[in-house]
Amino acid sequence: MVCKENTLSIIKPDAVAKNIIGSIISRFETAGLIIVGAKILQLTYIQASEFYFEHQKKYFFDSLVNFMISGPVFVQILEGNNSIQRNREIMGATDPANALAGTIRSDYGYNYTKNAIHGSDSKKSAIREISYFFDT
Numbered sequence: 001m002v003c004k005e006n007t008l009s010i011i012k013p014d015a016v017a018k019n020i021i022g023s024i025i026s027r028f029e030t031a032g033l034i035i036v037g038a039k040i041l042q043l044t045y046i047q048a049s050e051f052y053f054e055h056q057k058k059y060f061f062d063s064l065v066n067f068m069i070s071g072p073v074f075v076q077i078l079e080g081n082n083s084i085q086r087n088r089e090i091m092g093a094t095d096p097a098n099a100l101a102g103t104i105r106s107d108y109g110y111n112y113t114k115n116a117i118h119g120s121d122s123k124k125s126a127i128r129e130i131s132y133f134f135d136t
């Protein structure tokens with residue numbers, strides 16, 4: 001079923017530091033996803049921890065949060081048909097080593113943590129994550 005929806009995307013500090021925001025955004029635009037909100041933020045430890053609260057018991061939580069506050073991030077809302085799933089496909093698998101060729105993480109990710117991009121993984125997460133960063 002085709003469903004027009006919004007999803008949250010974050011270009012992570014590794015990709016912002018590489019000056020490739022434009023290259024990443026152009027992939028979304030080429031795929032027909034529309035950027036309907038965007039801003040650059042420096043997250044605090046508390047903001048990054050709250051955002052990734054679902055992982056707070058995982059062994060990688062501290063390195064994830066410290067990475068997410070290591071520099072500015074580019075936070076955006078992507079609109080389009082089935083945007084949540086399609087964004088995840090364009091991003092590729094979490095570990096860049098396992099990501100399909102041509103995906104953002106395959107092309108720009110460095111390792112499991114420094115993997116260039118975040119995308120909401122469900123409708124429920126998308127609603128929570130968008131409202132975490134934007135007044136809509």
Ligand code: RTP
Pocket residue numbers: 055060064093094112113114115117118119120121
């Ligand atoms: P994201 O939430 O950032 O879009 O990534 P994801 O859904 O593909 O992966 P998730 O399981 O939600 O993990 C969130 C982020 O935590 C870091 N991570 N490191 N084994 C590890 O070292 C490990 N596992 C996950 C990654 O930065 C991942 O994107």
Ligand code: MG
Pocket residue numbers: 119121
């Ligand atoms: Mg996730």
